[in-house]
Amino acid sequence: AQSVTQLGSHVSVSEGALVLLRCNYSSSVPPYLFWYVQYPNQGLQLLLKYTTGATLVKGINGFEAEFKKSETSFHLTKPSAHMSDAAEYFCAVSDLINDKIIFGKGTRLHILP
């Protein structure tokens, strides 16, 4: 069975500071990994995804994530936080066997002025 653990339900960073949102996954097969962002009262928007190939994945809005198989991690980073990055972020895992996506519980990112 697949699962996702996001460390920290709330993370606060200062504007301009590094953003680091942690995600660890469990999967018995090679995973597909995703980060989604959800702004208040909106649906989910895909930030980036890892399927195969290069383990450092670049996404929209300056975000990137690195797939580390040895650590079963897929942490999300952004060098410099912007006020508009305040939202909830979900890490997710999927595979080729099942078509459903398994989501973490989410991390709410707060940006301090």
Next chain:
Amino acid sequence: NAGVMQNPRHLVRRRGQEARLRCSPMKGHSHVYWYRQLPEEGLKFMVYLQKENIIDESGMPKERFSAEFPKEGPSILRIQQVVRGDSAAYFCASSHGGSYNEQFFGPGTRLTVL
């Protein structure tokens, strides 16, 4: 190219009533997924449908919940005799299937049961 459409965006029902949530997938997509998001929780998979077929309903409660995706028209998630615990945001996603089936999400329907 319109994205995934869901309606209504907000739905209020009294206990015991029925709730019908609609999802129109992106053009060209024949796979639909329903997820439920409870307050302070991530999204939980409910059901995966292709046209006229339920592929995986392992996340769907056994009673009161049903889903369909007819040959024509939107996918419908139906909740009979709603209870307060059904209050949540319900998200639909669609994909075209294939070996990597990226799912695109709709804006969600927020159901409130009074």
